Amino acid sequence: MxxxxxxxxxxxxxxxxxxxxxxxxxxxxxxxxxxxxxxxxxxxxxxxxxxxxxxxxxxxxxxxxxxxxxxxxxxxxxxxxxxxxxxxxxxxxxxxxxxxxxxxxxxxxxxxxxxxxxxxxxxxxxxxxxxxxxxxxxxxxxxxxxxxxxxxxxxxxxxxxxxxxxxxxxxxxxxxxxxxxxxxxxxxxxxxxxxxxxxxxxxxxxxxxDWVTPNSDSTTKVALIQGNIDQAKKWLPSERWPTIMKYTELSRENWDADVVVWPEAAIPAFEFEISSFLRNLDASAKENESAIITGVVNQGEDRQFYNSVLALGVTPYGEYEYDPSERYHKHHLLPFGEFVPFEDILRPLAPFFNLPMSSFSRGDYVQPNIIANGRHMAPALCYEIIFNEQVRQNITDDTDFILTLSNDAWFGRSIGPLQHMEIAQMRALELGKPVIRSTNNGVTAVTDHKGKIIESVPQFETAVLTAELVSTTGSTPYRSFGxxxxxxxxxxxxxxxxxxxxx
The missing domain is CATH 1.10.1760 (Arp2/3 complex 21 kDa subunit ARPC3)
Known part of the structure; x- marks a missing residue:
């Protein structure tokens, strides 16, 4: 037996x-x-x-x-x-x-x-x-x-x-x-x-x-700010302005870039709380003929909270004003990290189910591209980049780049952020569009339209990645047929x- x-x-x-x-x-x-x-x-x-x-x-x-x-x-x-x-x-x-x-x-x-x-x-x-x-x-x-x-x-x-x-x-x-x-x-x-x-x-x-054709007449200089903010301290009230000013100073040193990119939720405050600061940042970017894209948390007219992407500076949106309808709102939320399934049952059980920022609402599945300094970008916030069909449906004929903002500081020195970057590379290869990936502490990188990493900065360091990217014309079979x-x-x-x- x-x-x-x-x-x-x-x-x-x-x-x-x-x-x-x-x-x-x-x-x-x-x-x-x-x-x-x-x-x-x-x-x-x-x-x-x-x-x-x-x-x-x-x-x-x-x-x-x-x-x-x-x-x-x-x-x-x-x-x-x-x-x-x-x-x-x-x-x-x-x-x-x-x-x-x-x-x-x-x-x-x-x-x-x-x-x-x-x-x-x-x-x-x-x-x-x-x-x-x-x-x-x-x-x-x-x-x-x-x-x-x-x-x-x-x-x-x-x-x-x-x-x-x-x-x-x-x-x-x-x-x-x-x-x-x-x-x-x-x-x-x-x-x-x-x-x-x-x-x-x-x-x-x-x-x-070659499924798509690089447009050599369209070159974009980007500057990706990797703030390397300690996740355990990020949302402390005493750390709000030191964090914001750190990103601001690093951006001022790179106004020669067409687009400056901050990571997901780089601003540790609700957007409506710092509208005057954002108005000044918008004016400064315009004065230098640049644009800034950042992750931000905001509250819509329905009093629901959203994990969002905001564009400032040289954009078609006019002078800055607090208008949540002019934002990209994350659709695919991370279970337990950004929403809690069966929350009425689970939230009382343990502190884990009450992590900061774990009660977000969803944006639409398909949303307009973010436009910054004339460049059209299809956003995917953090976890969303793993959903290939969602990214595909947000690509338009005008899209220049796939933009993904992330904060993998939750996962420390594990293999998770490296797997996450690998997934982002696959989106570039599938859709024939370069990927811009800005993160808090890595992996911050940009790829070409074949998914090859052309520039990156080391993890767990404060750094600025600068690179020149070329957009593409045409369409891959996958983008056409899914x-x-x-x-x-x-x-x-x-x-x-x-x-x-x-x-």
Whole structure:
């Protein structure tokens, strides 16, 4: 009996380690082939298992992946939650346990509805069901599409597929590579290794296609201010004006830039409290023929609070006045950080559910670009940059750059900010637009339209990044069509598998 129990436990235990290894495919490690090998090993572990056994294996794989891959969340819980160690560990375990449900769902449905060791299982059903589980994770409870496998390929040949079908197409390609290899191993059909070989080779070829055209006549000089403000002190009343003046002085030293960019919520005050200061800053920027973009917290006419982006100086908005309707308001809010699900139940339970600024309201899904000194920028505040479809729909024909303001100081010296930057790079590659990313303490950087970081400053230092960026004209296939071709592919794949199973 003990031997039988140990034997049944071997595959789930192996799945934990396989899942944990997946984190090495992402920043800062970027060992991208692991994103092929990890699903390959998972598919081998699922072979000849009942649906229930498969669900357990998939769940343990998910536990391994998320326990290591989102370990950075614990930094914010422990550092700012105000709860004892046991409570911190419990909350983190709860999040990991929830996210592991999605790999378990993939494994269960794959073994429930597809015959073992058939080609259709590995080349059609497997990739399609993986995408469905990813889409569900990116949608349920506002979504958490972190660690989609495609993000790990920003430096690999397969990253070249991003302008065609986004991060999801890269994920699909990875699963095709893994599925073909798994089928080849299980059935000794080694010629199937040609599929990953061809796909990777094709990625090298696609890399040379220029989907958009850099506009050499349109160069923009930007100055990104990294204030490096201690998150634990930022909102103390005594720190308000020292923080504001620090950003102001660093900006005055860079008035030669076309656009000066401060990070998310750089101003530790509500906008209506410092209107006179902002009016003076607006006039100063205009006098120097420059513009300033900053994150700010404000209160709308509905008395709801918003995490917003404000443009000052040379803008089409006229002289500064307090008008929340002329702001970009963050739409996708961070659960527990910016809003608390089921808050009537959870807020009384622990200090963690009462973090500062955890009661924001949402802006619209699609909003006008921010215009600063004639440059049109599609904003994405912090967490929003991980929602590729939202960013895509906010790009217009006039958009010059993708602008993302963030404050990853909540996550300390963890891998979280580096993964966050990797995601921002993917948005540039998908949409053919350079990304401007301004943060409180890193990663502050700018990319070209292919997602390559062209300038950055060190983390955890007060610094100013200056760079010249070139906007682009034209459109990538992904920007034009989004994920609809993949939805069709998934539907046709599942219909084909259903038909083959019936036959």
């Amino acid at each position: 003990n031997k039988l129990f140990t034997h049944r436990l071997m595959r789930p235990l192996a799945a934990v380690f396989v899942g944990a290894s997946t984190t090495l495919a992402f920043a800062p490690y970027q060992i991208w082939p692991i994103a092929i090998f990890s699903p390959l090993l998972l598919l081998l572990l699922l072979s000849n298992q009942t649906p229930k056994q498969a669900a357990v294996i998939g769940y343990f794989w998910g536990l391994g992946q998320f326990a290591t891959g989102i370990s950075w969340v614990y930094v914010s819980i422990a550092g700012f939650g105000g709860m004892p160690l046991a409570a911190n560990v419990f909350l983190m375990a709860l999040l990991i346990a929830y996210l592991a449900i999605y790999p378990a769902l993939f494994a269960f449905t794959l073994n429930k509805f597809t015959p073992s060791n058939t080609l259709s299982r590995f080349l059609f059903a497997g990739p399609a069901l993986w995408l469905i589980s990813d889409w569900l994770r990116g949608w349920v409870m506002t979504g958490f599409p972190w660690l989609w496998l495609g993000y790990s390929q920003i430096e690999s040949p397969l990253g070249s597929f991003a302008p065609i079908g986004g991060v999801e197409l890269i994920t699909l390609t990875l699963l095709l590579c893994s599925g073909a290899a798994a089928y080849a191993i299980l059935n000794k059909r080694y010629q199937l290794f040609l599929i990953p070989t061809v796909l990777i080779s094709f990625g090298f070829g696609v890399r040379n296609i 994920s609809w071709p993949l939805y069709v592919w998934v539907l046709l794949s599942l219909l084909l598998c259903w038909r083959l199973k019936r036959n």
